[in-house]
Amino acid sequence: MEARRPKHLVLILARELASKLATPVLISDAEGNLVFFNEPAGAVLGTTFSQVGELPASRWAEVFETSELDGAPVPLERMPAGVALVERRPAHHRFVIKGLDGVRRVISVTAFPVLAKADELVGVVAIFWEEAAEEATES
Amino acid sequence: MKATIWGCRGSVPTPGTRTIRFGGNTSCVAVELGDEAILVFDAGTGIHELGKTVEPGDGRPIHVCLTHLHLDHFEGLRFFEPLWWPESEVHIWGPPSTIAPLSERIARAFSPPLFPVQLSDVPCSLSFHDVPSGTWEIGSARILAEPVIHPGPTLGYRVRVGGRTLAYIPDHEPFLGGEEAERPPEWLSGYPVAVDADVLVHDAQFTAEEYPTRVGWGHSTVDQAVRYAQEAAAKHLVLFHHDPLRSDGELMTLGDLAAERWGGGDPPALAAEGMEICV
DSSP states (O other), rough: OOOOOOOOOOHHHHHHHHTSSSSOOEEEETTOOOEEEEHHHHHHHTTTTHOOBOOOOHHHHHEEEEEEESSSOGGGGGGGGHHHHHHHHHHEEEEEEOOTSEEEEEEEEEEEEEEEEEEEEEEEEEEEEEEEGOOOOOO | EEEEEEEESSOOOOGGGTEEEEEEEESSSEEEOTTTTEEEOOOSSSHHHHHTTTTOOOOOEEEEOOOOOOOTTTTTTTGOOOGOOOOOOEEEEEEOOSSSSSHHHHHHHGTTTTTTSOOOGGSSSSEEEEEEEEEEEEEEEEEEEEEEEESSSEEEEEEEEETTTEEEEOOTTTTTTOOOOOOOOOTTTHHHHTOOOOOEEEEBOOOOTTTTGSSSSSSSSHHHHHHHHHHTTTTTEEEESSSOOOOHHHHHHHHHHHHHHOSSSSEEEEEOOTTTOOO
C-alpha cells in the first residue's frame, strides 16, 4: 500500500483542535482531498472517519450528496470548501447534505483557507452546524 | 557522519557542580563535513566552545541552522568568534515568519540594551536565509527542515550525508493533543524529519510527573521522546534539551527509565557536552 504523504504541521494542529471540539469540523488538504473529519461531523455525515478514510477531491462530493434547500444541485462555486480552496477566501452557505445513513440534513457551513504563509495554502477547514429543526428523512 | 554535541541543556545555561557530566551549555550540535563547510544546528551557548575550535582563515563557510529564535537556541551566536573575523563567511538559516524577516528578528539580540554592538557592525560576510520548502544541499549534506509543534515558528532538521541520516528536533511537543493510539504516522509532527532516521536527537526535558503542569510549553517527557522515536521508526534516540533543574544523577535515572521504555536493542543515550555521535 502506498504510504500517505505527511501532513503539514498547520493541518496537524487543525486536526488536533478539531478532534477536541464538539462542533463538526472537516479538513481538506491543499489539493482538496478530504483528510479528516471529527466525531461530531461524523454524526451529521452519518458515518465515521475511520469508516470512510481519506477521500480524493473527486470523490467526496459524490459520497456526500448535496442540494440547495429547494432541491436543486449546489453549484460548485457556492460550495464553501471549494470557494475557500480555489479563491482562498472564507465562504458560507446553507444547504442540504445526505449522510451515509441516508438522512438528509440542512446544514450551515463556513469554510476558510488555511494559509501557513501568505502564499502557501495547506488546506481548508470547514465548520458546520446542523439545523435540526429542518432535518428531513429521505422519503 | 560524525556529529558533536556542544550544548544540550534546555532553557538556560546551567554551569555548576550538579551538571558536570552532561554539561550546562544550551543547544548546539555540529556535523562534520570535512573541507566543505562547518554545519551547525542551533547557536545556544555551546556554540561559544565550538567557535574556539575554528581558526581564523579556516576558509570553510559556516552554516548555522537555527530551529527557532528562543534565546537558548541563539544566545551564543553573539559570542561565536568566527562571526567577528572579517574573513569568515557565515550563513544563518532559520524558520520563516510572517511577522519579520530572519535578519530583523536576530538583529533584536544584537542591539542595545541587550548587546552593545549592532548586527550591521558584524564584520564577517553574514547572510540570512529562510529555510526553503523541500531539501537543499550544503556541501555533501542534504538537508530538510520542517515545522514542528513548539510555541512560535520552530523547525526540526534532517541531515543526510553518505547514506546516513541524523534528525535534530531539540524542542518539540508532538503529543500536545494527547497520545492517540490510532494516529497514522503521517499526522505526527515532524514525521518527515524523523522517519527512519539512523539517529534522532530529540527533546526529553520533562518527566511524566512534571508534564501535567507544563502542557503547552513546547517540550516532551522522556516517555514521549521514546514513543515518538518508535512511531517514527528512528533507529537510535539521543535524549536532548535537559531540564535546567536536572542534576547529573537525576539524568542518569531518567536514562535508565528511557532504556526500560525502549525495550530491546541499543537503549536511548543521554546527550552530553563533548559527546561525539557516529551516525
